Amino acid sequence: MEDYCAANAAATDRLRELVQRLTDADLDRPLGGGWTVKATLAHLAYWDRFAGAALQQWQRSGCTPSGEGDGAFINRAGLADWLAVPSQYVRSSVIEAAQATDRAAALISDSLHAAIEAGGEAWALNRHLQRSEHMEQIERALTAAAPAG
Numbered sequence: 001m002e003d004y005c006a007a008n009a010a011a012t013d014r015l016r017e018l019v020q021r022l023t024d025a026d027l028d029r030p031l032g033g034g035w036t037v038k039a040t041l042a043h044l045a046y047w048d049r050f051a052g053a054a055l056q057q058w059q060r061s062g063c064t065p066s067g068e069g070d071g072a073f074i075n076r077a078g079l080a081d082w083l084a085v086p087s088q089y090v091r092s093s094v095i096e097a098a099q100a101t102d103r104a105a106a107l108i109s110d111s112l113h114a115a116i117e118a119g120g121e122a123w124a125l126n127r128h129l130q131r132s133e134h135m136e137q138i139e140r141a142l143t144a145a146a147p148a149g
Helices: 002-021 037-061 068-084 087-106 110-118 127-145
Strands: 030-032
Touching: 002 087, 002 127, 030 037, 030 127, 037 068, 037 087, 037 110, 037 127, 087 127
Parallel strands: none
Antiparallel strands: none
16 A cells, blocks of 8 residues: 555655756647647546545545546546636636645555455546656656757
8 A cells, every 4th residue: 555655755856856847938838739738637536536536435435436538528628628728717726726636645554445446446546648648748848848958
């Protein structure tokens, strides 16, 4: 259990550092497929909140699979809203959501952890994986856009 908690905390720290150095121009940088850095960060905040809500519900009633096939539809439906949110909101909400989900993940019992793993819902515990994937995507885009020195 401590492995994913430590990895989540490290990813949240890395996310905080990334967000602190992003300019408004960086937030508007395209990532492809209609996505921007800002939309990707808002997307991360949403999915951390989703995971946190799932973990809190599972704490009360046990793990019930969420139906991971819904994610692609949610992402398509949410993109327009994530593009439209104010930059300052994204900067704060992505960190707040990550921290809240890290706290929720750290509070689960060993038996619930086992049930979550067995139910195929480990994504809710291992938030560091999605955070790292998107941070790497953002950092690649920023590096590609940086003027050659």
